[in-house]
Amino acid sequence: MKKWLGIGLTAAAFAAALLAPWLAPHDPLAADFVQGLRPPGTPGHPLGTDQLGRDLLARVLYGARLALFIGACTVLITAGVGGLLGLVAGFVERWPSTVLMRIADVQLSFPFILLAMTINAIVGLGLRNIILSLSAAGWVVYARVVRGEVLSVKQRDYVQAAAALGTGRARLLFRHVLPNVAPSIIVVASLQFSSFIVAEAAISFLGFGIQPPTPAWGSMLSESRDFLYFAWWLAAFPGAALALTALGVNLLGDWLRDTLDPKLRV
Numbered sequence: 001m002k003k004w005l006g007i008g009l010t011a012a013a014f015a016a017a018l019l020a021p022w023l024a025p026h027d028p029l030a031a032d033f034v035q036g037l038r039p040p041g042t043p044g045h046p047l048g049t050d051q052l053g054r055d056l057l058a059r060v061l062y063g064a065r066l067a068l069f070i071g072a073c074t075v076l077i078t079a080g081v082g083g084l085l086g087l088v089a090g091f092v093e094r095w096p097s098t099v100l101m102r103i104a105d106v107q108l109s110f111p112f113i114l115l116a117m118t119i120n121a122i123v124g125l126g127l128r129n130i131i132l133s134l135s136a137a138g139w140v141v142y143a144r145v146v147r148g149e150v151l152s153v154k155q156r157d158y159v160q161a162a163a164a165l166g167t168g169r170a171r172l173l174f175r176h177v178l179p180n181v182a183p184s185i186i187v188v189a190s191l192q193f194s195s196f197i198v199a200e201a202a203i204s205f206l207g208f209g210i211q212p213p214t215p216a217w218g219s220m221l222s223e224s225r226d227f228l229y230f231a232w233w234l235a236a237f238p239g240a241a242l243a244l245t246a247l248g249v250n251l252l253g254d255w256l257r258d259t260l261d262p263k264l265r266v
Contacts (some may be wrong), residue, residue, distance in 0.1 A: 003255040009248025010095045013241075017064040024058035028215045030098045037231050048233045050223070056233065059215040060241050066216050066247065067197045070127070074134045074196045082139035086146025087181070091154060091173050101147070104140040112137055113199050117208050130209050134196050145188050183260035192251035194246040201242055218255045 016023065025044060032053035040048040041054075047056040089097040107115070120133035153159060160174050167176070203209035204218025212219050217238045224234035 002251050004020070006248050006251025006255055007255075009244055010252050012243040013064055014068060014212060017059050017068045020058075020061035020065050024055070024057035024061050028054060028058040028244045029053060029213055037227065039231075040233050047237050048231075049222075050234055051227060051231070054213075056237055059220060060217075060237050062215040063217045063238060064219060064241060066127075066199060066214070067242070070134070070200050071130055071193045071197045071249075073131045074076025074138065075189045075193050077131070077135040078138045078192065079142055079185055081135070083146050083179065083181075085139070085184050086143040087173060087178065088231065089143065090147035090150025091169070091177065097147070100143065104143055107137070107140050112195075113202050116199055116264055117203050117206065120203060120208050125211055127187075127210065128131045130200060130203065133203075134199060138192060138196065141192065142185065142188055146181055150177055153180045155179050158201055187257045187260055188251065190249065190256050194249035194253070197249070198242065198246055205224050 006174055025046070032049070035042075035045070035049050035053040036051055038045055038049040038053075040046065045055050045057070047060065048090070050056055083099060089100045116133045116137040119136050120130055123129045123133060154177055159172065160175050162172055200209055201216070201218030201221070204211075204216045205222045207222065210216035210219055212223060219244075220238040221235055224231070224238070227234050
């Protein structure tokens with residue numbers, strides 16, 4: 001049940017994002033002040049409109065595109081950079097490994113969202129900068145997990161045998177160690193994906209991320225605060241989209257962990 005619910009919710013989110021130009025009944029940026037704050041069920045506006053008369057369904061669909069794009073780009077960057085640094089740190093085990101782990105310890109002492117928001121405020125607002133700030137705050141999880149896995153894998157008999165036969169260090173690392181560490185990277189990436197989506201929404205909600213009028217779930221929730229008492233749909237639908245997407249990705253990540261972790265299959 002958990003598996004299929006996670007797959008269904010995640011697939012629905014990606015389908016909504018990919019098909020947004022065809023599913024959206026209106027331009028998400030087109031304002032019509034005459035149609036402002038129309039409730040759900042209004043002809044032509046299934047989810048209603050916001051305070052500027054923009055179609056809420058269109059904005060939620062295009063918000064899914066932005067959220068999933070940011071989540072995917074951030075996961076690729078953090079998994080690539082953090083995974084590579086963790087591989088090297090676990091395999092070399094000299095002073096670079098010690099320095100890297102101390103940097104990771106210092107960074108982990110700061111709350112993730114606060115650190116990402118601070119970095120984003122320093123480098124500036126915008127799509128590219130929020131991806132970079134989330135990546136800069138999130139690489140340490142991969143580095144520590146992968147380093148721990150490498151320290152265990154490189155002590156196994158087949159790795160020691162390959163080293164005794166004269167296999168080069170690069171080939172040993174990428175041919176014999178990396179394939180056995182890859183499942184852990186995949187599991188962490190699947191679980192971090194939803195964290196990055198929620199973090200982006202939180203940062204945009206606070207005004208340090210994607211700026212209006214770009215349809216982003218966090219900024220839509222922020223704009224809805226002044227209308228909650230008489231226009232509940234402005235917060236309900238973006239919030240539900242964010243919660244269901246995060247839930248689906250988390251359930252999918254849990255299933256991947258149960259599937260790829262051999263200790264949990266025993």
